[in-house]
Amino acid sequence: MNQPPRRGPIARFFIGLWDAMNFTRRLIFNLVFFVLLILFLAILGAGDRVEPLLDRxxxxxxxxxxxxxxxxxxxxxxxxxxxxxxxxxxxxxxxxxxxxxxxxxxxxxxxxxxxxxxxxxxxxxxxxxxxxxxxxxxxxxxxxxxxxxxxxxxxxxxxxxxxxxxxxxxxxxxxxxxxxxRQYYREGLQDKLGVDVHLFKVGEYKSAAEPFVLDAAxxxxxxxxxxxxxxxxxxxxxxxxxxxxxxxxxxxxxxxxxxxxxxxxxxxxxxxxxxxxxxxxxxxxxxxxxxxxxxxxxxxxxxxxxxxxxxxxxxxxxxxxLKMAADPRPQVAVVVAAGSITGGEQPPGTIGGESTSALLRQARDDNNVKAVVLRVDSPGGEVFASEQIRREVVALQDAGKPVVVSMGDLAASGGYWISMDADRIYADPSTITGSIGIFGMIPTIPRALDKIGVNTDGVGTTRFAGAFNITRELDPAVGQVIQSVIEKGYRDFIGKVAGAREQPVAKIDEVARGRVWSGAQAKARGLVDELGGIRPAIADAAKRAELGEPGDYAVRYVEKAASPFEQFFTGFAQSRIGANLLGDSALARELVAKALPQTRADMALLEGAITPVAGVPVKALAYCFCSLQ
CATH class of the missing domain: 3.90.226.10 (2-enoyl-CoA Hydratase; Chain A, domain 1)
Structure with missing residues (x-):
């Protein structure tokens, strides 16, 4: 009986490689086939989930x-x-x-x-x-x-x-x-843990950070x-x-x-x-x-x-x-700015300096959009991110597209910053707004480290090298630098408000100082133009763009577009077959449990506030803890 020739190590390597490639090719083709099969089933099942709507x-x-x-x-x-x-x-x-x-x-x-x-x-x-x-x-x-x-x-x-x-x-x-x-943490932080929180602010009514430095309001x-x-x-x-x-x-x-x-x-x-x-x-x-x-x-x-x-x-x-046919009418775009204001790209429910600005730019570049309503529901946040968004509002106006702000439950501090340059500001009488003020804070923890026997020491080429290291005591001269930065931020804030509202800076300072107002109180003080919800704000924007009566224009919410996979999966999950397949899936339930958003505590904003940023000793914050429970 003839034995097959014995292959050398090089031949065995290439044969093994070829077999691996064949296996990978078949695996990929099978996966593609499976996805296409699910897509086909989703198309068959889509549309039969909506029962007919009968009279009475x-x-x-x-x-x-x-x-x-x-x-x-x-x-x-x-x-x-x-x-x-x-x-x-x-x-x-x-x-x-x-x-x-x-x-x-x-x-x-x-x-x-x-x-x-x-x-x-x-x-x-x-x-x-x-x-x-x-x-x-x-x-x-x-x-x-x-x-x-x-x-x-x-x-x-x-x-x-x-x-x-x-x-x-x-x-x-x-x-x-x-x-x-609210809860107040001074005793727990300073006396129990040895964490000293240094607060820098302008405005006697700016109380957002009081829980970290006081025992009561x-x-x-x-x-x-x-x-x-x-x-x-x-x-x-x-x-x-x-x-x-x-x-x-x-x-x-x-x-x-x-x-x-x-x-x-x-x-x-x-x-x-x-x-x-x-x-x-x-x-x-x-x-x-x-x-x-x-x-x-x-x-x-x-x-x-x-x-x-x-x-x-x-x-x-x-x-x-609405999906039956594309709407050819001119549009009033609504951009939602909801949540705390932070830098960079942020998901819905949080305002990102870059992501929300991108939505406003999208409305500016869309020739079908003739006017914009910025719907604001925010306690504020980072000053720089707020300024990024405000600049996009101004850019829209420079492009000839009117911008009307509709304030929701809360448009305070940074929420007011992004609103102030609008052609018209609407607020419900019970909206919470104002809180025009700036603060910054930095904790130092040498006393906390001392409790566990840890000390910080070293050298620097200047007196300020490493001065913002939270493991060291805060030099009073460093505190002076930070206070100067905060005061400059406050001057910027009230100066921009004065320019936008066409009022003297001194008059704005009288109603600022970090004080919170209801929508009705804000209107009486010139911080809001009209009282009303989003409906009159949309009508005002359309009127400014000369779009005619409500039936003559469309209203479109400008939001981040879903990815192709999200669009596919959404359609599949909404189909009857998709619902049946997913309804009893333990794996799907686990995935959803992990994907659902976690409640963000107020501390999260302050944790982000002390994160070092190149060239900035401490983040300037325009934030208001002023919502009702």
Whole structure:
């Protein structure tokens, strides 16, 4: 029997290499085939997820998540989350407003039911915008019902606008007022850990960094906070009182007498709400469903037994109609600036000096865009990043495109910096704005190191070499340098505001000093031009660009485009087949858990603030810890 010739080591190497290449080629081809197969199945399954919208349908709006200006997760992750039957944790304000306003004229929608117990987040201004949309819906003749099992005063501001408000007999609703309390770390940092925090600021009301250097709020901080908070609370009482036909003074008196009032009904919060006319009747969810069946159209295959469409389902219908054809009309572009302002490229939900500037440049370079609305919901952040964005606003104006700012819940400090040069600034009366001031801070930790027996020593060629090393004591001369930088930043801030608002610098300084104002208070002091939400801001921008009536132009949100893979995966996850494949995937669930955004503590901004930057001794910050919980 003949033996095959024995190959040498070189031959074996090349044969092995060839086999490896063949295996790799087959693997790649198989992977490509698998991806194309999934794409084909997604195309087959796409489009059959949206059920037809019939006449006499009840729109059930039951958002589950935080009310936000802009999603903080990418479309693919959101689609994957929905495909698995889980909630994304966020509800876009624009989507909620769009559904309510469209339902007002949609003949297929007979009534709207609001179930707002799980709607969190959002500030007073955004909730007032939703409440105004509910009021418009009610005034259009559509029946609006609100139902709750457990509802707080944040959700009640919206629910109060309904024709009928129902509460579960075992539920609760209690108005308590506005509060703002923070933790103060001086004792823990300095006395316990040995960390000395050095604060440099301009403006006695600039209180953002007080928790790191004080044990309690300063008198100036309490004075300023209570001033704007009382304005917001009085407006809340007026809004609820008008909707429910109750004098605001009566609501305020009931809160003052809350212990006695609750005792009178033997601790029954539902009966308390009913007796004080906060709700119209007490009903269980089952009783509500029976009523909706009687008033609407029975559908025993639907949850509750009545013909209905969910908020997501209704939005899918609206989005499907928009995709039918390209809109040839001129556009008003909306650029959302939501979150803290930091340098560089940042994801949605955070404002990046470069990424947000890029969106504004995109609107400037787009010939179809004739005007821009900058929607601001930000406590501020880094001064340089704020200035980058402000320059793009000016560049848009130089290109002949008007810019109108619409302030959301919060447009303070750096949030005001990026707003001040707009052709017109709109704010809700309950927007939190102002806080025109600058601060910087640097910790030093030699005492902390000493506690564990670590010391710092060395030499430098000048007295300032290594002077900003946080392991060394802070030289008073270094503190003088930092204070000079902060004071220059404040002069820049109020100087730019004075130029943009066409007012003397001294007058701006009077209303600046880091003080926070409500939108109504800011307008009275010349920091805001008009009171109103995003709708009048868009109309103003269109008017400045001479675009005609609302039907003559389109409104488009300019956002970072999804990657081809994100577009593919989003379509696949939204298809029926994709949802079925992903719905029971333990791996997919794990991926989503890792991809969901983590809550960013306020400390994160300050941690970034002390990160060294070439040529800068300490970052100048225009930031405001002034949101309500």
């Amino acid at each position: 349908t009840t729109l059930v709006i039951a958002p589950d998540g935080a009310l936000v200006e802009q999603y903080s997760v990418d479309p693919a992750t959101r689609a994957l989350t929905r495909a698995m039957g889980e909630k994304s944790g966020e509800v876009q304000l624009r989507d909620l407003l769009r559904a309510l306003d469209t339902a007002a004229t949609d003949e297929r929608i007979e009534r709207v039911v609001l179930q707002l117990d799980k709607l969190g987040g959002g500030g007073m201004a955004s909730r007032r915008e939703v409440a105004a949309a509910v009021a418009r819906l009610r005034e259009s003749g559509k029946q609006v019902l609100a139902f709750s099992e457990m509802m707080g005063q944040q959700q009640y501001l919206i629910a109060a606008q309904a024709n009928e408000v129902y509460l579960d007999p075992m539920g609760g609703l209690m108005l308590e007022g506005l509060g703002r309390y 300063s008198p100036e901080s309490k004075q300023a906070d209570l001033y704007w908070m009382n304005d917001l609370w009085n407006r809340y009482l007026a809004d609820v009182g008008k909707a429910r036909g109750i004098a605001p003074a009566t609501i305020a008196a009931d809160i003052d007498q809350l212990p006695a009032g609750i005792a009178e009904v033997n601790g029954d919060l539902a009966q308390y709400a009913l007796q004080h006319k906060l709700v119209d009747a007490l009903k269980t969810r089952g009783q509500l469903d029976e009523m909706l069946v009687e008033r609407g159209v029975a559908d025993f295959d639907a949850e509750g037994g009545f013909r209905q469409v969910s908020l997501d389902g209704y939005l899918a219908h609206l989005d499907g109609a």
